[in-house]
Amino acid sequence: MDILQLLIYGIVLGGVIALGAIGVSLTFGILGFANFSHGDLMSTGAYIALIFFTTLAWPLWIALPIAMIATAALALAIDRSLYRWFRTRQPVILLISSFGVALILRSLVQMIWGPDTITYQTGIQMPYRVAGLRIRPDQITILLCTIFLVLAVHLFLQRTKMGKAMRAMADNPNLARLSGIDTERVVLWTWVLGGGLAGAAGVFLGLDTRLHPEMGWTLLLPIFAAAILSGIGKPYGAIVGGLVIGIVQEMSTLVIAAAYKPAIAFAILVVMLIVRPTGLFSGRSTV
Amino acid sequence: MSLLSMEKVTGGYGEADILHDVTLRVEAGEIVVIVGPNGAGKSTAMKAIFGLLKLRSGQIRFDGQDITNWKPDRVVRRGICFVPQTDNVFPTLTVQENLEMGAFVRNDDIRPAMERVFELFPPLREKRRQAAGTLSGGQRQMVAMGRALMLDPKLLLLDEPTAGLSPIFIDQIFQIVKQVNATGIGILMVEQNAKQALAIANRGYVMAQGANRHEGTGQELLADREVAEMFLGG
Amino acid sequence: MELAGLLTYGIFFLTLVGIYGLLALGLNVQWGYAGMLNIGVAAFFTVGAYTSAIITTAESSGHLGGFGLPFPVGLASAMALSGILALGVGLITLRLRSDYLAIASIGIAEIVRLTLKNEGWLTGGVRGMAGIPRPLAGLIPGYDATLYLLLVLAFVAAVYWANERAWRSPWGRVLRAIRENEAAARAMGKNSLLFRLQAFVLGAVVMGLAGALYAHFVRFISPEAFNPLFATFLIWVMLIAGGSGNNRGALLGAFVIWIVWSATEIFVTRLPEDLVTRAGALRVLLIGILLQVILLARPQGILPERPPRPERHE
Ligand SMILES: Nc1ncnc2c1ncn2[C@@H]1O[C@H](COP(=O)(O)OP(=O)(O)OP(=O)(O)O)[C@@H](O)[C@H]1O
Ligand SMILES: [Mg+2]
Numbered sequence: 001m002d003i004l005q006l007l008i009y010g011i012v013l014g015g016v017i018a019l020g021a022i023g024v025s026l027t028f029g030i031l032g033f034a035n036f037s038h039g040d041l042m043s044t045g046a047y048i049a050l051i052f053f054t055t056l057a058w059p060l061w062i063a064l065p066i067a068m069i070a071t072a073a074l075a076l077a078i079d080r081s082l083y084r085w086f087r088t089r090q091p092v093i094l095l096i097s098s099f100g101v102a103l104i105l106r107s108l109v110q111m112i113w114g115p116d117t118i119t120y121q122t123g124i125q126m127p128y129r130v131a132g133l134r135i136r137p138d139q140i141t142i143l144l145c146t147i148f149l150v151l152a153v154h155l156f157l158q159r160t161k162m163g164k165a166m167r168a169m170a171d172n173p174n175l176a177r178l179s180g181i182d183t184e185r186v187v188l189w190t191w192v193l194g195g196g197l198a199g200a201a202g203v204f205l206g207l208d209t210r211l212h213p214e215m216g217w218t219l220l221l222p223i224f225a226a227a228i229l230s231g232i233g234k235p236y237g238a239i240v241g242g243l244v245i246g247i248v249q250e251m252s253t254l255v256i257a258a259a260y261k262p263a264i265a266f267a268i269l270v271v272m273l274i275v276r277p278t279g280l281f282s283g284r285s286t287v
Numbered sequence: 288m289s290l291l292s293m294e295k296v297t298g299g300y301g302e303a304d305i306l307h308d309v310t311l312r313v314e315a316g317e318i319v320v321i322v323g324p325n326g327a328g329k330s331t332a333m334k335a336i337f338g339l340l341k342l343r344s345g346q347i348r349f350d351g352q353d354i355t356n357w358k359p360d361r362v363v364r365r366g367i368c369f370v371p372q373t374d375n376v377f378p379t380l381t382v383q384e385n386l387e388m389g390a391f392v393r394n395d396d397i398r399p400a401m402e403r404v405f406e407l408f409p410p411l412r413e414k415r416r417q418a419a420g421t422l423s424g425g426q427r428q429m430v431a432m433g434r435a436l437m438l439d440p441k442l443l444l445l446d447e448p449t450a451g452l453s454p455i456f457i458d459q460i461f462q463i464v465k466q467v468n469a470t471g472i473g474i475l476m477v478e479q480n481a482k483q484a485l486a487i488a489n490r491g492y493v494m495a496q497g498a499n500r501h502e503g504t505g506q507e508l509l510a511d512r513e514v515a516e517m518f519l520g521g
Numbered sequence: 522m523e524l525a526g527l528l529t530y531g532i533f534f535l536t537l538v539g540i541y542g543l544l545a546l547g548l549n550v551q552w553g554y555a556g557m558l559n560i561g562v563a564a565f566f567t568v569g570a571y572t573s574a575i576i577t578t579a580e581s582s583g584h585l586g587g588f589g590l591p592f593p594v595g596l597a598s599a600m601a602l603s604g605i606l607a608l609g610v611g612l613i614t615l616r617l618r619s620d621y622l623a624i625a626s627i628g629i630a631e632i633v634r635l636t637l638k639n640e641g642w643l644t645g646g647v648r649g650m651a652g653i654p655r656p657l658a659g660l661i662p663g664y665d666a667t668l669y670l671l672l673v674l675a676f677v678a679a680v681y682w683a684n685e686r687a688w689r690s691p692w693g694r695v696l697r698a699i700r701e702n703e704a705a706a707r708a709m710g711k712n713s714l715l716f717r718l719q720a721f722v723l724g725a726v727v728m729g730l731a732g733a734l735y736a737h738f739v740r741f742i743s744p745e746a747f748n749p750l751f752a753t754f755l756i757w758v759m760l761i762a763g764g765s766g767n768n769r770g771a772l773l774g775a776f777v778i779w780i781v782w783s784a785t786e787i788f789v790t791r792l793p794e795d796l797v798t799r800a801g802a803l804r805v806l807l808i809g810i811l812l813q814v815i816l817l818a819r820p821q822g823i824l825p826e827r828p829p830r831p832e833r834h835e
Contacts, residue, residue, distance in 0.1 A: 034620040036560070082813055092558055092619055096757065097816055099560060103754055104809035110802035164380065168388045171377040178337065178371065179434065180363030180392040221631055224624045259639045266628035273613050273621060
């Protein structure tokens, strides 16, 4: 297929990965653990949107925010009921717990919506053709929404007191506490932001492809790869990392079987871990 | 009544106690210096004030109130700010954002406080949009102190503010400490440059092995033969 | 149920407990001893199973094979290949925080899973591999399953014994020290890192062994049996429930959790007809919740870790 065409698909996928990676990066930076349930949080968001978007046939601009809010609330509820109690213990316990949460979420999705593939809309969208390239209206929606969300996150992190406090805590949690920053509230906002973005990423992934209980879990590795590529704990880098992973994954189909797309993310990850584990935009310690 | 008093404080990070019956006080408007060999527990004593250890016994009072085992954010609100020995800035935040974080608990206009910090540390004004992690050691120390001053604390805790700095910067920092103190802020400072520190101090404590060893006015400690031999490099 | 039927089920049950016990013991060396987060147990289990299967099966058009080599060769190859895989992952992540190992290990598991599904010439793809020989078969007619159970238990005993020795050895002590303080240990230098790598590889070798024993037990393997749920998550729940750092705990955990897991199967098959298709998910949900409850209520497990008894001086 045409390289430019793959580039477009790569950017769309990259945007979805980036939205996920921002959340992973924030939770890693602020809570100090790799959240293995992030992918399944995305799936849950995608399925929640299904209720409003498909079953109730509400427009996307209503269904999307509802799914984001619901996913954020879910992330927060998981934190309050589980992660909060593990925070004073080793961070690895959080990781193990999140691995369990991933399975809990996935099995819930499967119990409620069944194990089969679902699409948001019946019928086929006619792609626009520009200079020989095809792009579906859904993909344009995804791109525009992603750009909007990334800008909103940027403004939040740069301009608001809470956003700055989140960056501060990702930088140096001890000093944040010493400065009197209300770390519990920062944690709360981290889940709201990370969860909301995960919900959006899930909806976009569902729009771009299809819904499946494992859709998020399959994307977890590329998301981690994007977060590590950018230097884990750094939300900005995550955007670049997501785009790189997304584009490389799509381009890889030129040389290897499409089935191995996820392996590409892993290959990039391994190279990063060997060459520059602190990420392209280094800073945070890896030890 | 003292501004800060630590009475027979015993405790540590885990099972083993690091501090044994440590007692010290800071009167309003004083500069008090703690000196002592490496590993004496000086930093630990400061962390104890800031609620970062679980104390087994003893009491810490500040401004007429018992603050033993308070959480750090409560201690901050009460009027004590702390500049730790290491990792005392937010490296990827700009200088200005570092200062804003120092004022996190405030909801009023922080511009006057920031203005005062910039007057105290002129180099920071030019660098205010620069990431703190990219600054030189001396400037980073200024950011750290500036951050702590954003709340107009009654007491400032400084843990080795001159460690690793060149002599010019060391003099500057001591000047600034005196200036800050002149505005009425009490200062409790751990210092390796004991001679210089004791010279500007009202009183000093010598700690060793997690306990009080000597105390006296700055001049007394400087004059004490034993102290000089032990800790001041003869 | 008839007594004979019960007995047959008991043997089947215990064999699987033995195999899972081995997996838990392997994970205990990695996580319990060395604090290394392996979220890709499935990878080593799978590699072990398929390696031994390929080595020992007869010619088949469905997958690579036809070597027909004896069982011990299959076992040894399985262990070796798992170990080599672990060596690779370990070398990449050795100097990094444990989170990175966790991420790299699911990466490896994912690649192994993709290969399994897509490389039909090698693994038979989704159709799987059949006709894997069971060793000792026909030695005492009618007692094949019993003999195999004894074989598995012998391996469990051997690994248990080796694990216990390792726990008491200076090697185990260094590993525990590293586990308690990763950062400090990393500063300690090459030797301690080497110890960690050894722990990771040895644990993976045991997982490879378990995989091979599993393949020769069920005699037909397909990707289904190696999904991250069965092959990674259950093992983690077993180890944490039993008590990580404690080998008896690992075995007890394998036993108890396998009972629980089997019981959920009985429970969900009683569900109304239209719910049965979703029953699998319900079982996972229950185990997932069980893990959280254990982590909250008894994080040290049923049998908590104990420091080794000080050696007696004669
Ligand atoms: N976070 C910690 N956990 C456990 N023990 C600690 C910790 N920090 C310091 N210690 C121990 O407490 C003792 C006192 O350390 P402390 O840092 O208070 O000494 P110090 O007088 O500040 O020394 P220095 O001049 O080197 O800064 C030392 O034995 C040290 O090993
Ligand atoms: Mg110190």
